[in-house]
Amino acid sequence: MMKTEREVQNQVIETFKSMGYAYLGDLTKSDNENINKESLKAWLIKNQKIEPERWHKIEHEIHDALKNDLYEANQTFYNLLIYGVKTKTSQNENMQTHWLIDWKDVSQNEFSVAEEVSVKGPNMKRPDIVLYINGIALGVLELKKSSVSVESGIRQNLDNQKKEFIRDFFKTIQLVMAGNESQGLRYGVIETEEKYYLSWKEEGVQKNLFETIECFLDKERFLEFIHDFLIFDKGQKKCARFHQYFAIKKTQEFIQRKEGGIIWHTQGSGKSLTMVWLTQWLRRNIQQARILIVTDRRELDAQIQGVFSGIGENLYRADSKKDLLSVLFENKEFLVGSLVHKFDDNDLEDLKKQYIKTYYA
Structure with missing residues (x-):
């Protein structure tokens, strides 16, 4: 028997819970923003021992990053995620760097999932699933039952990013996704056109919504994908296709062993962007x-x-x-x-x- 959308969503929530994501509940009746400031503040106090004055500086830098329109704000906030928030509380103090995510130790971060997240805008919208790390909304997932196409969920994501709906909410979002049981998961980033949404394929993993969530949104891979496989290219944000991800991962292994190799590509498979992501990884890690x-x-x-x-x-x-x-x-x-x-x-x-x-x- 075909599952209802509610049943699919329940199973998705259970999948995330089994992966170690804390369940924040159904947030239909609350007014939600893309950063739960109290959660982020508590995490920073616990993990980086910041004092109240420092928090106000961090909060100010985040507010500044998010004041522009979607693309510029998303890019500026992404830089805060990757390179840290720089603050100083006095003229004589050296600049301090505060990390909103612990990129080195996945276990130090707080992963959580919420459903039916009501967000106010010119017109209220309610994304089905929102993924958070340390109180920051970083992933959105729209779900459909099998008889409704995944493209319908993609179009819903695109509508939500319009100015008349909840465009501002997406300023922190790094992965925008849609899925159903029959077609599996599709993913993109902010303002990715419907035709450019991607499928995730992996050896040993069926084209199954729940299995794909388990491998693609595994805590470690979710962080790694955000850190190493997104770019902002002349006004357009882009993310890696599955074959680019695995080619780069294998290349990283060869480089760390100081060995050479060849990546085989076909025309139109994204050779230039593969080089870009590998170059960025080399700059950061070698x-x-x-x-x-x-x-x-x-x-x-x-x-x-x-x-x-x-x-x-x-x-x-x-x-x-x-x-x-x-x-x-x-x-x-x-x-x-x-x-x-x-x-x-x-x-x-x-x-x-x-x-x-x-x-x-």
Whole structure:
């Protein structure tokens, strides 16, 4: 027998509870915001021993981050999540960094789930499921019964982000999702168009709503996906497809063993963005990392430079063989682009005889 939407939602809630998410209840009758300030404050006091004056500074920085429209606010708040909130309580004090999420130890964070979360806006809306970390709303999930398409849930998410509804609520949201039992889970980010919502596929996992939730929204992976697999690209927020995620994870293993390898891609599978996410991971995790991107066409070289420029990364394009060798040996530029034609067999032999300081490719 086909489950009702209520029955699907009940099972989803039970799935999250079994994964260790605390259940906050049905919030239909309460007026909810995207940050439960008391929960966040309590977590910061417990985990970072902040004092009341410090909390007011943190609260002010968060308020400032969220005052712009959706895209700009979401990007600014994301930077607070990733790089911490910087405060000082006096002129003589050095700037202090306070983390809204403990990225290093998943167990130190408080994961919770609520249903029927009423949110006031020009017109009230009530997302089916909201996921919180340390009191911050980071995920939204709309659910449908099997006879109603998952696309209907996606359109509901898009409607909720309109100015006449609860657009401001999405300023902290990192994953926007919809699902039903017959089609499984779809995911995107703020303002992702319906046709660009993604499916999650994983070896050994059926295309099942509940199994997909268990693997994709596992606490550790949920945090990792937010930290390492989202970007803001020239006015558009983007997230990784499943094959990009697993390719990058496998590449990380090879890099940590100081081994090389090849990622096989097809046309249109997101090679440039895979490079971007891997580059960001290298910058954050490998000390003194340097990257050389070699292409075979000037147009592609320029295109890749544009992709990196769109996310705020400066790619230095070597304009000659001499310039390329110079920039590699000077160890100044983090990210270097070159055409393959600048290399020949003699160059490779020369490079083998010399030492390029702390170089990853």
